Amino acid sequence: MSHWTPELLSPAGSLEKLKVAVLYGADAVYLGGQKFGLRQASDNFTYEELAEGVEFAHSRGVLVYVVLNSFLHDKDLLELPEFLTLLVDLKIDAVIVSDLGVIETVLSLTDLVVHLSTQASCLNIESAKLWQQMGVKRIVLGREVTIQEARKIKEATRLEIEMFVHGSMCMSFSGNCVISNYTQGRDSNRGGCAHSCRFEYSLDFKNEDSMENKKAYFMSSKDLEGIRLLPEFIEAGIDSLKVEGRNKSHHYAGTISKVYSEALGHYKKHGHFLSDDMLNWESELRKVSHRDYTTGSLDVYAGVDSIYNQRVDEDNEYVVSGIVLEACVGKHLLVDVKSAFMPGDILEVMPFKTPIENLSVTFLESLSGVSLPKSKPGSVVKIPYILGAEKFNIIRKKA
Amino acid sequence: MNHSQTLVTYVRNIAELNFLAENHNPQVKIELILGTSLLSRFFDNSEHELIELLRKARQMNFSVTLEWDVLNQEDRFLKTIQLIEKLPMHDFFAIRVQDPGAVSFIKEKYPWLKIHLILENGNHNLIGLKKWSEFLGPQLDRLVLSNELSKELLADYSKALSIPIEILTFGRILLFYSPRKLLSPVEKKAVHDQTIEAFGTSEESPHSGFPLIENLHGTFMFNVKDLYLLDQLQALNEMGIHFLRVDLRFDDSFNKFSKTILELFAGTITEPEMSLRQNNPRPLIKGFYNINKSDVLFAKLKNKRTQRLDDFYIGEIVDVERDQQLALLVKSTHWDLSQLPEVKMITPEGKEKILQFTWVKSSLGESVKSVEQNDLVLVPYVNGVTVKTQVYLNPKT
Numbered sequence: 001m002s003h004w005t006p007e008l009l010s011p012a013g014s015l016e017k018l019k020v021a022v023l024y025g026a027d028a029v030y031l032g033g034q035k036f037g038l039r040q041a042s043d044n045f046t047y048e049e050l051a052e053g054v055e056f057a058h059s060r061g062v063l064v065y066v067v068l069n070s071f072l073h074d075k076d077l078l079e080l081p082e083f084l085t086l087l088v089d090l091k092i093d094a095v096i097v098s099d100l101g102v103i104e105t106v107l108s109l110t111d112l113v114v115h116l117s118t119q120a121s122c123l124n125i126e127s128a129k130l131w132q133q134m135g136v137k138r139i140v141l142g143r144e145v146t147i148q149e150a151r152k153i154k155e156a157t158r159l160e161i162e163m164f165v166h167g168s169m170c171m172s173f174s175g176n177c178v179i180s181n182y183t184q185g186r187d188s189n190r191g192g193c194a195h196s197c198r199f200e201y202s203l204d205f206k207n208e209d210s211m212e213n214k215k216a217y218f219m220s221s222k223d224l225e226g227i228r229l230l231p232e233f234i235e236a237g238i239d240s241l242k243v244e245g246r247n248k249s250h251h252y253a254g255t256i257s258k259v260y261s262e263a264l265g266h267y268k269k270h271g272h273f274l275s276d277d278m279l280n281w282e283s284e285l286r287k288v289s290h291r292d293y294t295t296g297s298l299d300v301y302a303g304v305d306s307i308y309n310q311r312v313d314e315d316n317e318y319v320v321s322g323i324v325l326e327a328c329v330g331k332h333l334l335v336d337v338k339s340a341f342m343p344g345d346i347l348e349v350m351p352f353k354t355p356i357e358n359l360s361v362t363f364l365e366s367l368s369g370v371s372l373p374k375s376k377p378g379s380v381v382k383i384p385y386i387l388g389a390e391k392f393n394i395i396r397k398k399a
Numbered sequence: 400m401n402h403s404q405t406l407v408t409y410v411r412n413i414a415e416l417n418f419l420a421e422n423h424n425p426q427v428k429i430e431l432i433l434g435t436s437l438l439s440r441f442f443d444n445s446e447h448e449l450i451e452l453l454r455k456a457r458q459m460n461f462s463v464t465l466e467w468d469v470l471n472q473e474d475r476f477l478k479t480i481q482l483i484e485k486l487p488m489h490d491f492f493a494i495r496v497q498d499p500g501a502v503s504f505i506k507e508k509y510p511w512l513k514i515h516l517i518l519e520n521g522n523h524n525l526i527g528l529k530k531w532s533e534f535l536g537p538q539l540d541r542l543v544l545s546n547e548l549s550k551e552l553l554a555d556y557s558k559a560l561s562i563p564i565e566i567l568t569f570g571r572i573l574l575f576y577s578p579r580k581l582l583s584p585v586e587k588k589a590v591h592d593q594t595i596e597a598f599g600t601s602e603e604s605p606h607s608g609f610p611l612i613e614n615l616h617g618t619f620m621f622n623v624k625d626l627y628l629l630d631q632l633q634a635l636n637e638m639g640i641h642f643l644r645v646d647l648r649f650d651d652s653f654n655k656f657s658k659t660i661l662e663l664f665a666g667t668i669t670e671p672e673m674s675l676r677q678n679n680p681r682p683l684i685k686g687f688y689n690i691n692k693s694d695v696l697f698a699k700l701k702n703k704r705t706q707r708l709d710d711f712y713i714g715e716i717v718d719v720e721r722d723q724q725l726a727l728l729v730k731s732t733h734w735d736l737s738q739l740p741e742v743k744m745i746t747p748e749g750k751e752k753i754l755q756f757t758w759v760k761s762s763l764g765e766s767v768k769s770v771e772q773n774d775l776v777l778v779p780y781v782n783g784v785t786v787k788t789q790v791y792l793n794p795k796t
Binding site: 015048052071072073074076077098099100101102103104105120121122123124125126127128129130131133134142144145146149152153171172173175176177178179181182183185186187189190192196197199200201202203204205206212214216218219221297301302303304306307309325326328331332334336366367368370378379380382391 | 470471472473474476498499500501502503504507520521522523524525526527528530531534547552572574575576577578579580581582583584585586595596597598599600601602603604605606609611618620622686687691692693694695712717718719720723724726728730731762763772773774775777786
């Protein structure tokens with residue numbers, strides 16, 4: 001018997017990351033074109049990459065959603081119809097939108113399915129009902145909403161409901177922060193967020209007759225980790241679980257997709273989770289770059305323990321060493337190096353479906369066969385082949 | 400001051416109400432915004448105090464609107480609407496709402512109550528504004544627009560929309576709104592739900608002294624400079640923008656500036672800028688009123704030359720061994736290399752290079768005739784080519 005599970009929706013910041021997310025088990029991916037999204041510094045997709053990415057995902061039964069979730073100005077909207085035509089031609093599965101002008105443009109020109117972005121901060125049943133009347137089919141709820149509230153919204157509207165399950169979080173209500181606009185001249189709601197909430201601030205408190213100064217990273221949020229709440233998501237009938245992180249690494253895209261896909265796959269087969277498995281999955285999630293984890297507002301509204309009051313940007317228990325570009329069976333792996341490693345190092349290869357394998361670097365060579373003392377990021381090297389390794393596997397090393 | 404314009408301002412207590420009643424010129428149209436702590440971000444009145452203020456303001460013949468600008472998750476939203484249901488809503492001229500949930504609720508439960516729709520976050524296009532207007536129909540009485548809109552856009556919108564427009568003309572600029580309580584964990588002395596005020600400065604930002612407030616609804620950050628458009632009243636009037644909001648709720652501004660503001664709107668003074676600039680705790684700016692160029696830096700955030708461009712795309716150089724070879728990762732579909740005598744390469748710096756396929760090998764050193772997507776092949780070295788160089792068919796050949 002197969003048990004129902006939500007869709008796992010992974011970020012695809014580039015074509016390569018799309019392939020990694022798909023191969024590591026995502027049911028759907030979301031990505032941005034060169035405009036209209038909220039990640040202007042991300043690689044994003046050219047039209048040609050988008051065509052290739054959609055073909056790659058669809059051929060493996062994976063859905064593709066395209067973000068158009070900037071708050072667009074009139075001049076931006078002028079360019080949208082042409083892009084929409086391309087999206088229709090490519091048969092993408094939905095667009096993710098936050099601005100009513102964009103929703104209206106999409107629905108008046110195409111029959112594309114519209115998902116409401118979390119950027120619109122939909123927080124309650126009445127809000128969901130309004131957006132439903134505006135034509136959206138799915139709502140990505142604000143990250144301030146609990147799973148139980150999401151359940152009520154779903155029951156009241158019968159809309160598809162998507163919630164964030166993992167990744168970085170805005171401290172502000174999404175779409176309600178314009179710090180970058182006024183301090184950096186970059187529109188945070190058109191992709192220019194400068195992450196001012198991650199800065200350390202010196203705070204002068206106004207007391208009755210004095211000022212008191214304290215320093216703190218008071219606006220920085222811990223990262224969301226919802227794996228322990230998967231039973232609650234499933235029980236509430238949440239349709240899609242979204243992983244944040246289009247700007248993040250291949251290691252992140254691969255690991256998070258693999259772990260959550262394995263967990264959901266386990267539930268689909270057995271109808272329950274085992275605590276030992278849960279510990280293993282949590283352990284894997286700690287191996288990607290992250291700030292301290294929190295369950296945010298998934299269970300109860302986020303409190304003091306959700307603030308990441310630290311200087312160190314992110315914990316790196318593991319670093320990604322590279323991506324397999326070629327697996328020459330019995331001979332070597334060609335690895336696109338992301339961070340340095342040396343002969344003698346023990347690396348970990350992450351197969352798509354099977355457990356992690358250790359790989360001893362008994363040789364390290366350039367492509368012309370010259371022995372190297374150390375790999376250099378931005379180069380391709382040969383290392384020993386290991387059984388089961390495939391193109392696009394991630395290779396990592398304990399930091 | 401043109402008397403077709405209305406001063407829209409907040410009143411928090413009886414003393415402020417009395418001051419306005421005693422000092423305003425009856426020819427000047429004033430609209431008062433009242434609120435209560437459960438509905439409004441920055442009011443701390445109880446429900447009882449709100450009702451008392453409302454009663455007195457109505458006795459004084461002021462036009463009074465109710466502010467409901469908090470954003471609420473479902474469980475909190477339910478508590479909020481319980482309060483709304485207890486208020487004498489017929490006594491308000493209109494309700495000011497931002498949360499689409501609040502909009503939907505008022506539309507359904509109070510179809511006779513005028514809505515002043517707060518669209519200060521985003522909503523920077525006419526298509527969206529028209530859709531909001533169409534959705535709310537005659538119940539929509541006013542659009543409260545964003546301060547990120549330039550004067551040209553405000554003029555265009557005013558002309559294109561049949562609904563009156565309101566903008567903020569003097570007061571703090573809200574930058575950030577979080578439902579989380581962020582100051583009390585640092586201060587560590589706070590009483591539950593007590594309002595805490597602070598100023599924040601970061602070495603990583605060129606600006607200092609961001610005003611901060613934590614209250615019942617979470618944490619709010621404001622800009623280090625306040626908005627000042629009161630020297631633009633004539634221009635705004637010519638644009639057809641007749642509802643001008645002045646926010647005197649912070650920094651003792653009501654006591655310091657309300658008289659000057661009333662005189663300005665009455666036309667007894669024409670230029671209050673010096674007085675306001677001297678006495679306001681922060682510098683005054685026009686924000687994006689003259690021009691909004693907050694998207695111009697985007698082009699600099701990434702190197703367009705490292706992006707694939709068109710149908711002629713073959714792949715990317717992923718490794719360079721000086722004077723020996725380049726490693727080409729094929730990223731597009733099948734290519735018969737024997738049909739491609741040469742290809743064009745564009746380096747990350749934008750330089751064009753030509754590569755002649757005098758030989759193509761696999762990583763095992765075997766000669767390769769054709770390649771598929773995601774294959775890695777070794778090709779002759781070309782001086783000046785670096786990793787991330789993009790490889791294209793040369794249309795000239």
